Amino acid sequence: MSTYMKVIVFINLALLIVFGWHFATVFGFLGTAPQTQSEFFIRLGVILIAYIASAIITAFMVLRKTGNAPLPDEREEIIELKTERVGVPVLYIGLIVVAWYAFMPLTAIQTANAILAAVCVSELSKICYGLFILKRAL
Amino acid sequence: MSKHPPISNRVRKLRETNGQISQAALGEMIGVTRQTIIAIEQGHYSPSLESAFRIANVFKVGIEEVFSWDE
Numbered sequence: 001m002s003t004y005m006k007v008i009v010f011i012n013l014a015l016l017i018v019f020g021w022h023f024a025t026v027f028g029f030l031g032t033a034p035q036t037q038s039e040f041f042i043r044l045g046v047i048l049i050a051y052i053a054s055a056i057i058t059a060f061m062v063l064r065k066t067g068n069a070p071l072p073d074e075r076e077e078i079i080e081l082k083t084e085r086v087g088v089p090v091l092y093i094g095l096i097v098v099a100w101y102a103f104m105p106l107t108a109i110q111t112a113n114a115i116l117a118a119v120c121v122s123e124l125s126k127i128c129y130g131l132f133i134l135k136r137a138l
Numbered sequence: 139m140s141k142h143p144p145i146s147n148r149v150r151k152l153r154e155t156n157g158q159i160s161q162a163a164l165g166e167m168i169g170v171t172r173q174t175i176i177a178i179e180q181g182h183y184s185p186s187l188e189s190a191f192r193i194a195n196v197f198k199v200g201i202e203e204v205f206s207w208d209e
Contacts, residue, residue: 001173002171002172002173002174004171005173073169073170073171073174074170074174074185074186074189075170075171075173075174075177075183075185076171076174136182
């Protein structure tokens with residue numbers, strides 16, 4: 001796997017770990033989940049900061065090791081496009097499901113978590129499909 | 139996923155007959171990664187026309203001597 005693909009996989013895995021922690025609290029496996037709007041926005045801020053921090057740390061480590069920023073070559077750009085072709089429909093389906101359940105008696109926090117889950121599943125499907133086509137060379 | 143087109147190539151052979159150029163070195167010369175050169179050699183990936191010409195230029199041969207359509 002090239003440096004660029006390793007960076008992409010690492011950043012996405014970091015994002016999934018942070019989301020995993022969030023949903024672990026939501027389902028009561030770990031700590032307490034946000035209950036109010038302000039707590040939820042603080043949690044979103046933590047997720048965003050963790051994501052940005054992981055991206056900055058990864059970029060810094062790669063720069064220190066290789067001396068230049070990793071850029072995708074033509075094959076990696078095609079792989080990224082192909083993963084988008086999977087990730088975008090998954091996200092649409094997830095949002096349609098959330099829209100359907102919006103008419104059920106759900107709390108605002110539950111609806112917000114369902115939207116986050118759709119984003120998370122979409123990213124996960126992109127990573128899985130990306131690794132699958134990398135394994136098959138393309 | 140679409141089936142690979144019937145394109146074969148002599149990249150590996152040309153590398154070996156031109157001073158054992160490594161996959162990484164060839165990749166650097168044409169601006170792709172070593173993994174992409176491996177995928178090209180194994181026939182899993184058909185390079186862009188630009189990269190195909192760059193590969194041919196590295197070996198100082200015509201593009202038809204590197205890539206061929208087998209049908």
